[in-house]
Amino acid sequence: MRLKLVCSAIxxxxxxxxxxxxxSPRHHHRTIYASTRLFTSxxxxxxxxxxxxxxxxxxxxxxxxxxxxxxxxxxTNPLFVSQAGSNGDVRYEEMVMEAVTYAKAKTxxxxxxxxxxxxxxxxxxRLAVNLGKQLTSLVSGRxxxxxxxRLSYNTEASVERARSIIAMYEEMGVSKDRILIKLAGTWxxxxxxxxxxxxxxxxxxxxxxxxxxxxxxxxxxxxLISPFPGRILDWHKKQSGKESYPPDADPGVLxxxxxxxxxxxxxxxxxxxxxxxxxxxxxxVEGGDVDQILALAGVDEMTIPPPLLDxxxxxxxxxxxxxxxxxxxxxxxxxPDFLLTExxxxxYWDTDDCGKEKLKEGIDSFTVETEKLIKILIEKF
Ligand SMILES: *[C@@H]1O[C@H](CO)[C@@H](O)[C@H](O)[C@H]1NC(C)=O
Numbered sequence: 001m002r003l004k005l006v007c008s009a010i011x012x013x014x015x016x017x018x019x020x021x022x023x024s025p026r027h028h029h030r031t032i033y034a035s036t037r038l039f040t041s042x043x044x045x046x047x048x049x050x051x052x053x054x055x056x057x058x059x060x061x062x063x064x065x066x067x068x069x070x071x072x073x074x075x076t077n078p079l080f081v082s083q084a085g086s087n088g089d090v091r092y093e094e095m096v097m098e099a100v101t102y103a104k105a106k107t108x109x110x111x112x113x114x115x116x117x118x119x120x121x122x123x124x125x126r127l128a129v130n131l132g133k134q135l136t137s138l139v140s141g142r143x144x145x146x147x148x149x150r151l152s153y154n155t156e157a158s159v160e161r162a163r164s165i166i167a168m169y170e171e172m173g174v175s176k177d178r179i180l181i182k183l184a185g186t187w188x189x190x191x192x193x194x195x196x197x198x199x200x201x202x203x204x205x206x207x208x209x210x211x212x213x214x215x216x217x218x219x220x221x222x223x224l225i226s227p228f229p230g231r232i233l234d235w236h237k238k239q240s241g242k243e244s245y246p247p248d249a250d251p252g253v254l255x256x257x258x259x260x261x262x263x264x265x266x267x268x269x270x271x272x273x274x275x276x277x278x279x280x281x282x283x284x285v286e287g288g289d290v291d292q293i294l295a296l297a298g299v300d301e302m303t304i305p306p307p308l309l310d311x312x313x314x315x316x317x318x319x320x321x322x323x324x325x326x327x328x329x330x331x332x333x334x335x336p337d338f339l340l341t342e343x344x345x346x347x348y349w350d351t352d353d354c355g356k357e358k359l360k361e362g363i364d365s366f367t368v369e370t371e372k373l374i375k376i377l378i379e380k381f
Contacts, residue, residue, distance in 0.1 A: 042315035051301040072141035099126035146182035149366040158192035180204040185213040194220035207362040210355030214259035218268035228276035244282035247295035261333035275303035298324035
């Protein structure tokens with residue numbers, strides 16, 4: 001099961017350095033350069049240039065990494081929670097049962113639930129909030145909570161669900177500035193972010209595979225985007241038939257650099273936080289697993305899975321060289337800045353084969369996961 005894999009990925013992290021990066025404010029551009037301090041591993045040096053976070057639904061994994069001071073943010077994943085629920089861990093089981101009880105109490109009468117879908121949707125959100133609350137007590141930074149992926153093409157419904165998620169957090173005493181609402185990078189999802197950001201609800205636009213999505217998200221005032229250089233590379237490899245790329249010429253790396261440069265040139269505050277990594281130079285190249293990470297050193301933030309954090313901690317600090325620099329990249333940016341409208345966006349999007357294919361694939365696979373979770377919840381009712 002996936003959860004077991006995630007949890008068993010807990011590594012010998014006692015060797016990881018302690019308190020490297022504290023929670024940093026949004027516009028952090030670090031002024032302490034590696035040369036002014038001595039670092040022993042690539043992980044420490046990288047953490048000095050880029051704020052690092054972890055993607056895991058496993059409380060124990062997040063807790064262990066948070067203790068090293070490396071992890072400032074975290075992300076909920078309801079599927080992990082529900083799987084853990086069936087694995088017999090009481091902490092998750094309690095979250096699941098509370099979510100079910102809560103949803104019933106809010107939406108059902110004595111003699112049954114009129115709109116079972118509403119009850120189930122509320123239970124899904126409540127479960128994410130329960131896990132999110134737990135995570136906020138482990139990390140000092142923000143916790144992302146996703147809006148139902150099935151609403152990715154519905155702005156209004158996404159806004160409603162996001163508001164309700166934030167309200168539940170606030171009821172539990174978790175302030176909205178600790179939370180990021182995750183929305184898929186569709187035009188409709190990005191427009192939902194535009195509405196929410198105006199209400200002071202910060203958003204994480206995920207499943208970003210193209211410059212167009214990044215530009216629209218920045219223009220909407222999104223707090224953060226999560227581009228996926230690994231999956232962008234997958235698409236280009238398939239397209240070109242090439243097995244490998246030099247990391248600095250890797251299309252996934254170049255795509256993220258282009259987004260970062262555009263944000264900095266036109267002074268958008270949006271944070272560029274890539275996640276999803278592949279070896280640029282192909283499989284079986286020593287150290288290749290962190291090719292894309294090293295090629296993007298210096299970008300605002302990164303989400304890195306435990307095995308790659310471990311690879312970095314076993315590499316010498318000299319492999320880390322700043323590759324993203326706000327000033328230099330802004331100066332090199334050749335993209336114009338013009339306001340995207342729904343029409344112009346959709347016209348460009350139509351020609352964006354990588355974006356279209358990968359976004360659809362991402363939404364489809366999250367939809368399958370959400371439906372699995374709902375099946376599990378139905379059994380608990
Ligand atoms: C934003 O979402 C992405 C994709 O799920 C995740 O990897 C990343 O950690 C999230 N960012 C934060 C700050 O939670």
